[in-house]
Amino acid sequence: MPRKFSAFLIFAVIAAFLGFAAWKVLLAPGDLPPEGFARGNGRIEADLIDVSARLPGRVKTINVREGDMVKPGDVLAVMDTAELEAQRMRSLAAVASAQAAVAVAEAGVSQAEAKLALAQSEVKRSEELNRKGVVSQEALDIKRTEAQLSKAGLAAAKAGVEAKKRAVDAEKAALTQIETQIADSTLYAPTVGRVLYRLAQPDEVVGSGGKVLTLVSLEDVYMEFFLPATAAARLQIGDDARIVLDVIPNASIPAVVSFVAPQAQFTPKQVETLAERESLMFRVRVRLPSDLVKTHIERVKTGVRGVAWVRLASRTGLPDWPDDLTPPLMDKLPDPTTRNTGN
Numbered sequence: 001m002p003r004k005f006s007a008f009l010i011f012a013v014i015a016a017f018l019g020f021a022a023w024k025v026l027l028a029p030g031d032l033p034p035e036g037f038a039r040g041n042g043r044i045e046a047d048l049i050d051v052s053a054r055l056p057g058r059v060k061t062i063n064v065r066e067g068d069m070v071k072p073g074d075v076l077a078v079m080d081t082a083e084l085e086a087q088r089m090r091s092l093a094a095v096a097s098a099q100a101a102v103a104v105a106e107a108g109v110s111q112a113e114a115k116l117a118l119a120q121s122e123v124k125r126s127e128e129l130n131r132k133g134v135v136s137q138e139a140l141d142i143k144r145t146e147a148q149l150s151k152a153g154l155a156a157a158k159a160g161v162e163a164k165k166r167a168v169d170a171e172k173a174a175l176t177q178i179e180t181q182i183a184d185s186t187l188y189a190p191t192v193g194r195v196l197y198r199l200a201q202p203d204e205v206v207g208s209g210g211k212v213l214t215l216v217s218l219e220d221v222y223m224e225f226f227l228p229a230t231a232a233a234r235l236q237i238g239d240d241a242r243i244v245l246d247v248i249p250n251a252s253i254p255a256v257v258s259f260v261a262p263q264a265q266f267t268p269k270q271v272e273t274l275a276e277r278e279s280l281m282f283r284v285r286v287r288l289p290s291d292l293v294k295t296h297i298e299r300v301k302t303g304v305r306g307v308a309w310v311r312l313a314s315r316t317g318l319p320d321w322p323d324d325l326t327p328p329l330m331d332k333l334p335d336p337t338t339r340n341t342g343n
Contacts, residue, residue: 036312036319040225040284043305044245047220049191051213053079054184058205059212066198069297070189070215077200077212079185084178091175098168105161112154119147192297193217216302222258222287225308232282234312235260241286242325245306252325254292257310259285286310 033039053059058080064070126143129135193215200212223243227235241255264280286308293300309325311318 033309034319034322036314037309038227038231038312039307039309040227041305042223042225042308044243044300044302045222045224046193046300046302047217048196049193049215049217050211051076051187051189051215053187053206053210053212054208055079055181056205056207056210057081057083057185059200059202061202062198062200062212064195064198064213066195068195069193070195071192072189074189075186076189076195077187079187081182081185084182084185088175088178088182091171091178095168095171095175098164098171102161102164102168105157105164109154109157109161112150112157116147116150116154119143119150123147187212189215191215191217191219192294193219218293218297218300219290220287221293221300221302222285223255223306223308224283224285226281227284227310228281229264231310231312232260232284234314235284235310236313239310239313239318240321241311242309242321243286243288243306244309244325245304247304250324253288255286255288255308257284258287259283284308284310 060078060080062077064074064076070076123140123143126135126140130137130140195213196216197214198212199214200206200210206212235257237257237260239257241257243253243255245251245253261283264282311321
């Protein structure tokens with residue numbers, strides 16, 4: 001009997017503990033934000049940029065490693081261009097050949113102009129002799145026909161020159177295309193960011209559009225979270241926000257509301273309370289100012305979790321930020337160049 005009573009008591013204690021835990025997680029309202037404020041869980045995010053080869057080919061060199069910081073215009077990788085250089089030399093020769101053909105055609109125009117001038121001179125002379133009865137009408141008609149043929153020959157020669165010039169333009173266009181492909185074989189950093197992945201190695205062959213590197217763009221650093229309709233309706237684009245990171249709970253980072261979803265969606269899993277999970281939520285994005293990001297670029301790390309705070313408008317306006325959320329508090333961030341080694 002005592003053993004059964006002890007087992008029953010242990011079971012009752014466990015059941016009570018589990019029931020309390022379930023109530024705490026699912027039903028308890030939790031630590032609500034102050035009146036006039038809303039908050040949501042999120043993490044620091046930034047857009048990913050794939051640096052890809054425009055044409056299929058062999059990777060010649062990669063100048064960066066994972067974790068390196070890059071700025072716009074930095075050469076990240078170079079594709080092998082030996083085949084393209086050979087095509088370029090062949091195209092240069094084709095351009096030179098086409099230009100020589102133009103010179104020959106222009107010489108033909110000069111020759112046709114001289115023939116026409118001679119034919120017209122003979123026509124005038126024959127007309128004068130015809131009036132004197134020295135040259136017959138038949139001979140005059142022959143001279144006039146020869147002049148017309150010379151005139152047609154000149155027109156044909158000029159048309160030939162234009163055709164040869166268009167051939168030069170076509171060869172130059174082909175040369176420009178090859179030179180563009182050679183230029184595209186050097187992969188530059190399109191923005192300031194950090195190398196996230198090296199997806200290829202030197203001497204590897206990649207296809208058209210093959211990814212070589214993936215960058216985390218630090219031009220636009222933001223945090224996304226979710227708010228219920230009652231809170232999202234009181235937000236505006238451009239409103240001030242604050243971000244408090246889990247790793248630095250005593251520092252508040254200024255941000256700006258840059259996006260509020262125009263349509264509601266089902267609540268994602270990261271929203272914890274049952275009441276919020278059963279309602280539709282609006283996705284909100286707060287963006288860190290670009291000047292702030294540039295100033296502390298070495299400290300910016302994506303994936304760091306935290307809480308985003310926003311103020312909700314009311315009839316009396318926006319509430320004042322609490323002292324512990326008033327920026328600037330960036331001086332509380334640890335200096336990445338120093339390391340606490342202990343004693």
